[in-house]
Amino acid sequence: MHYSPEGIHKYLREIEQHRTLYKGKNLKYVKDNWIFYWRFLSYLQDIGYRPRTLQRYHEKLRMFLNWIGNKSLRRIKKKDVEEYLLYLKNERHIVPYAIRYVKEAIGIFFAYIMRFARIKVNPTANLGIRIHYKQPKKMDYFTREEVAMLVKKPLQELKMIDRTDFPTNYSYRGRIYTIKMQYLILKLMISTGIRPCEVTNIEPEDFQPEELRLRVRTKGNQQYIMKERHVFITEKTVKELQELLVLQKSIRRPESENRLFIHYFGGKLSSSYPNVIVKYWALRCGIRRNVYAYMIRYTYCTRLVENGVDVYSLKKLMGHKQMVVTLKHYLKLTPTEIRREWKEFNPLKKEVVS
Template sequence: MAEQVIKERELENFLTYLTIDRGLSLNTKENYARDLGGYLTYLEQQSIEHFNQVKREHIQTYLIELYGRGLNTKSVARHLSAIRTFHQYLMIERLCSQNPCDLIESPKLSRDLPEVLSVAEVERLLESFTEETAADLRNHAMVELLYASGLRVSELLALNIVDIHLSMQFIKCRGKGDKERIVPIGEVASDVLTRYLEKARPQLLKKSTDVLFLNRFGDPMSRQGFFKILKKQAQMAGITKNLSPHKLRHSFATHLIENGVDLRLVQEMLGHSDISTTQIYTHMSKEHLKELFEHTHPRAQALKERDSTS
């Protein structure tokens, strides 16, 4: 019992270390406390009296137990990360001479492919705008530009008039890390933006500002405001997928790669610092090709017919 009290005290010290030395959030700290509480209980059940007695086999058995409780791979990986960090801390404090997690590989996480709109769905969305009012024209311009450029919603709403170069059909934007990039937008988006600047923005303008997209009060359009506009327009266009600004960005990248655009160019347009982030869209493209094959190739159709009659 005394050993358990010592372990719990070290856990409290570790959580303090996370807050002060590592600067982790309260939510992360609570996750560590919950995951490591179960781990310390397991060590007690194994009659382990000192952290130096913990071996790789103990942790592997604990991870198997977690799987047995129904935890998924992502949750087990999170538990292992907490245990690994805890033992690193114990080594720093000279309470443990080695980290028993060093030879344990983290479970391989499958990366979920983001859902995207089909080209037909995007066309239906963009053709659903009427442009009858200044707000309608502004909404069309925002959504048309978002899909034409692949911008993040924060980048879209931060655009100023000086960032738009319609004669050259490109825009300048600032992304993560305040990095500036040039993004082509094409003729259709340029035309809609021209109409917005000439007809709609002067009606929405209530005070002097360089911000491109304004709400009905003449203030910069908010993320929440744009999200509501997009959801409403998707409903009007009969799109049943849960549409978000980021889903349009995913759709932009996926459609480019499906049409043969080089991955490096897509990386540059999206503003990704690491190409591995962009590579997810090649996987999505392969999934799309596989789906097309299964729906259209005669041999795939013949196999389906054979399976249905067997």
């Protein structure tokens, strides 16, 4: 869902208005669900949640409160939450992936309410309906040839750009900058396995050229993802990033000062931008099947496994806190890897090889 800056600013003003209105209310005695709602959003703002994150909580919780109607939040049970999630799935046709985030938002909301109300158990705990869906057994990934094309194609097109093809110098320079930036995003994702949402949030201070690495930081308190890690880059990539930063000096705006990758007009990249460029350059390379940005991360992991990386190193490189996440979601051996292991450890190894 797209949130316009105007809508977010209007919503932030509403939070401030209701903060003043309900500031003196003792939540231990409050019966109005909407007072809990606005006090909760004010609390999220106070502890540092960003405007777009607040807007997502606003949308999810407002819909839930409208659904329960006049029923008090203090009387909501597990059965009510299950019915609501089934309503989203069966009647609103919300995809399971999105329903999971609705459940998490409601759970955090009730965790806040439990600090003031006599609720012993969070109604979102141990639900009797399926929220987490298993990952497909077969992961989509790019072939070696496709990976090579994805990296080379932007550079090839960069060489073919001619000033006479553009009406103004601004559009000419903008096209050159955009291709260079998209090339670097693709290159970083392919060579480091960085998540699409992480690459758009890298800050200039995360770029550490002397150590040949980038610092990757994850927002929030993720259960399975490392809060902070480093990914390694080559000297050539360092030089290319430094050249990009030089091009950005004249286009940066105050709102994009904390982003390494920005649009030519100076704005921040959205979290869906990597998906857009992967689809675009895949099409330019003649790849006709459906592709998406996360396929690059799957490809990165698959190639590491095929090249014999150990599981502990794989966990670190993928940015996981727990080994079980790596084993469950990413360590899916390819036919090539299975055949290699069979040849290596077969009791009749000599006969197999021959």
